[in-house]
Amino acid sequence: MSVSSMTGFARREGGDETLTWTWEAKSVNGRGLEVRCRVPAGSEALEAKVRAAVPKACARGNVTVSLNMDRGDRGLRLQVNRHVLDQVIHLTRELREEIDAAPPRLDGLLAIRGVLETAEETEEEAIRKAREARLEADLTALLEDLVESRRLEGGRLKETAMAHLDHIAGLTAQARDCAAAQPEALRERLRRQVSDLLEAQAGLPEDRLAQEAALIASKADVREELDRLSAHDAAARELLEEGGAIGRRLDFLCQEFNREANTLCSKAQDVELTRIGLALKNAVEQLREQVQNIE
Template sequence: MSIKSMTGFARAEGTHEGATWHWEARSVNGRGLDIRLRLPSGNEPLEPRVREAVGRHITRGSVSITLAVERSDGGVEIHLNERALQQVMHAADRVRDLTNATPPRVDGLIAIKGVLDIVEPQENQELAAARGEAMLKSLDGALVALVAARSAEGARLAATLAAQLDEIERLVAIVQASPARSREAIEQRLKEQVRRLVDTGNGFDPARLHQEAVLLATRADVEEELQRLGSHIGAARELISEPGAVGRKLDFLAQEFNREANTLCSKASDVEITRAGLALKTVIDQLREQVQNIE
């Protein structure tokens, strides 16, 4: 079984020259490949290569990539702007003279914008580039782990789909073998329906009677629907074992399953066939739900 789910989670960590980081990669089902990134300030140059890396590993799903970075030096420097502080103190003294207010607290003073400057130190470009490469290497590890998680979930999905296809095959066999589909049973129902038509149609036109009989016979025959359902079962089993992204193909096939089941139910003229047809629709709906999670 080689299908992959679109649901998975992975995490990878790394360290380089005083910086530590971790990547988190998670994915859920989606119509196409939707990549959402959360990179800390200063790491924006990595974005194109992160997207490229995701595209190498994953073809479908909504993928969220988050990077968290810590640096041993704190990553920033805090500078006291003494000139701004003196101006604030002068203004505070003037306010106190005018209003008899209490002296300002230190924490209030440093909270005033401009008193403290947060400065990101200039970093050696070669060091930054080397750290970026190390980050991307660990991201690749996270993506490999994410694909493995999606594959493991895909194996569980494949087992579920196989069981559902077995149940569809069983229900198709019930309809196929139903005594209500025998020639004698169909003829008996046709005779009864024609008799009712004749009884209710005073001077019924023989040509019209023939047309109605042909229509009834056509509606009683579900052989084409059964043949197509059998073909769809075989195609679905092949897709489950096929390498690559097959989710869209399976989704289309599930719609075809549903179409044939609807037609079979509309043609059913026997309680047993109707019951099997409704059970068939239920299993097919469950199959369609599972298929939505396949890459």
């Protein structure tokens, strides 16, 4: 399976002898899946189909699907509103008794607002069902286009995420090579700290001295954090190759990356290791920004 983004857009246009329509779908980041649907009045059945179809296409994201319809002049006919026309004629006759004026012309009567109006022609059931079938087919194609749009964006996100993982792996290797992380450097630092401890606490019991030495050693050794960073790096790469709905798991791994980078900074005993730790935190944050776009 491929990696998909939660960001995408698709558009489909269609029509028949009476109507033209435009389907649009767009999706943005979201914690889960949220579907919004906007359809013209009278198309509630299509809204139900949208809400049933989107979860089959998308696992996460805020997805908005809208349908616009335009009838234009097709399927419309002109008709006279007899009720309004009768009122106009009646008033005309009353006024002619008070005002000497020529009788109204037909074009003048039809120009009065409300006299002439449009009405939709009655559609046959077969035509209506055929249109619904075409609208549903266009909806299916629309969601396929949306999925493809999210997949293309996901491919770019995967490349970017892999680049950030390469950077994190490189910084982890630098930390391993750093003299402060090497066993001999740790032993030398431990000897100095124990010597300082003995001078400061003369007559300290041997068991207490052993406890203090072990505590100093554990606080100085960052190899465990580096091993976990490497393990998280391998796990993240496996997820990216696996594809599918991996966004939540990658986000969790980013939290673990950040935890180890923070611990590395707190244990660092020299400027160089601290610099690497800070660079790691920055690289993890950049990775997390990309991961939050992944489905």
